[in-house]
Amino acid sequence: MPTPTVRSGGPDSEELPQSLTERVMARVVDARIAVDRREGASRPKSKRRRPSVESPTAGPSSPDLRESESLKRVFRDLGVSYRQYRRQTGEPVAPAVREAAYQFRAAPSITSLVSVAVHLDELDILTW
DSSP: OOOOBOOOOSGGGGTSOSBHHHHHHHHHHHHHHHHHHHHHOOOOOOSSOOOOOOOTTSSTTHHHHHHHHHHHHHHHHHHHHHHHHHHHHOOOOOHHHHHHHHHHHHSOOHHHHHHHHHHHHHTTOOOO
16 A cells, blocks of 8 residues: 655645654644643642552553553544544445544554544545
8 A cells, every 4th residue: 555645735745744654643742742731730639538549550651541542632533524524425434444443442553543544534534
């Protein structure tokens, strides 16, 4: 399968990553920054005390959790775009998109996310 590239030849096309994989990775990085920013935001603390429970997710695996959340955030954004496209066109869910989405949900990774993006890019849904 050939690597999809940016189709526009406008003046800003030199600033955009060229391959679809690079564009997806850039979106994941942006989502990671947003997740990190949200995690660092302070909120008023609750007056109630919660029982102290040692979380198995605290510590070294925390970056993995943020990476997973970043991938899922981009996946949800793609889903919003796809549902909007389907509402406008009246098209049913494409089996290839459904299968790629199932594979991503089963094992979230950049590879499975790019697979979803490839199918949406073929439909000219992606605007980034």
